[in-house]
Amino acid sequence: MKFVLFYLPTVGTRKQIESGMLPGQNTQAYQSMLYQISEQVKAADQLGYYAAAFTEHHFHIEGLEVSNNPIMLSLYLGMQTKNIKLAQLANVLPFHNPIRLAEDIAMLDQMTNGRAIAGIARGYQKRWADVLGQVYGVGATFSDKTETDARNRTLFNEHYEIIRKAWASETFSHKGEIWNIPPENLKFDHSAVGDYGRGMDAAGYIKEIGIAPKLYQNRDIEVWQPFSHSADTWRFCAKEKIVPFMLNTDDTAMQKLISAYQDEAVKVGREIASGDGIGVFRDVLVANSDERAHELAADGNGFVWPHWFGELGFNEALRREGETGKIKGDFKDLCDRGFEFIGTPDTVNRKIEQLVKKHNPEYLLMWQYPGLVPHEDMMRHIEMFATQVMPNWTDSKETSASALSYTP
Missing domain, CATH: 3.20.20.30 (Luciferase-like domain)
Structure with a gap:
């Protein structure tokens, strides 16, 4: 499996965002974000992560997704790293x-x-x-x-x-x-x-x-x-050898998309195993205890999703097969429906184990929250994941060796 850090990135702390200070336009807050993602991606480069990725959205004065040019952010981080790949998720x-x-x-x-x-x-x-x-x-x-x-x-x-x-x-x-x-x-x-x-x-x-x-x-x-629920889009990706990423958490919905991709790949002469060439997107955060991980994640995706993404239609990705009615999309709901891969290394290893057994994706895209999650906790998470989780799910000796030789 290939592991990818995904940054919106968020600018400002939760307190700054909730105060209405418009941290997206605040130079100090923006510079703090640049420093944090630089240190985090440089660590990820040493630790053997496959890639770091950035989104494209505009006008986010609120501070929630200040990433209007993912190519420039990719270049900014590329100039500070040696091996990690730089992706846009995505150019619109x-x-x-x-x-x-x-x-x-x-x-x-x-x-x-x-x-x-x-x-x-x-x-x-x-x-x-x-x-x-x-x-x-x-x-x-x-x-x-x-x-x-x-x-x-x-x-x-x-x-x-x-x-x-x-x-x-x-x-x-x-x-x-x-x-x-x-x-x-x-x-x-x-x-x-x-x-x-x-x-x-x-x-x-x-x-x-x-x-x-x-x-x-x-x-x-x-x-x-990223991040289509449409089987048509997944078939297009299979035909064009594009890696699609899913948000869906329901196993039946996930398997339908994976099957659509694999069936189309076979039609165009690509003999691939189920899960090859596809990615799954989850909120991932490792800490010394499950309680601490939940506390941190509640201020990360637990804050952003219900206040932003849920109202933009992302709650549909949480819907179970045959379910009707409104999806809550609060932090507890995100945890209950399987979007949150958070906890100790052991807890997160078990969540990845279930994902691999059921769907075996080639990529795991991991949501990261600079600003909302304190920088020191983010750095600890990135190191702990690389040293205590990642080696269990990759055959790359190079990745394992780099994780063991990391020096902050």
Whole structure:
């Protein structure tokens, strides 16, 4: 299993957020967050974690998800580390210029010597998606088959196709519903292009374009996608060799998504075991006692989920098969429904054991809360998980050895 630290990241303490001080706009609070995630990811790098990942959301003056550019955060941490991979969960494709995004990820990959993981998503938060999506005539979606949802998916699919072309070929062209690359009758007629470049015909018209730089060593980059409940999305991921991550906690719902992925993978010639190529997302926190872990987590996801994510529709990920009615989504509910992997190393090992026995995911994405959980407790958690949990679920001798040699 591969273990990934996932940061929103949160800016400010619970007291600062609840006071209405808008810690997302407070320089001291933001600098404190940068310091904390730097120290935590540097420790994770030494301890053998697979990756650190950051989300994309905008306008979070409240301090709950101050991560408007996950590529920049990835580069910031990449410059301070040596081995850990840096991921975006995710770049929200319908609201990006796809060529610029392909270039930016390629730059990140070059600057980190091939440690970038590309993340893609469709966008669900209306406050920012409907503002930034105006130029493309698109907004947030909940995969509800509406006209807005269809427009969002069209842009997502076409932007993804363009990005893949940009990475795969020296030069490329594209004609789609939204984009025409290059536009018709683009005359550049520059001798240097003809002498040293590609894509211009003898009459000086640009027929193809290419991005520079390419991905590091022109590699096939790993692509991840969070956090869909849709079997259609999971089939798309299987076909495209994308790693999807699920929030779902109900075993039946989880297995349906995993089966959809595996069945589609077989159809396109990918012979994989159940659970290969997929990830599960959980709130994970290790402490010296179960009581201490619950106390800390109550101020982390136990505070953020019911005040933010539950009202954004994430409670549906907690729904049991056949269950009707409103989901509470409070901290006790999160624990009872299996989203909280918190406690002593022994407790968390047993939770992972059950997850592996039932679903055997290749990746475990672990929610982290700088600011809300004190930094010293976060550092202790990261070390304890790496030394007392992680070695039980990885075959990597390198990971085990690095965990044992960690020095703070």
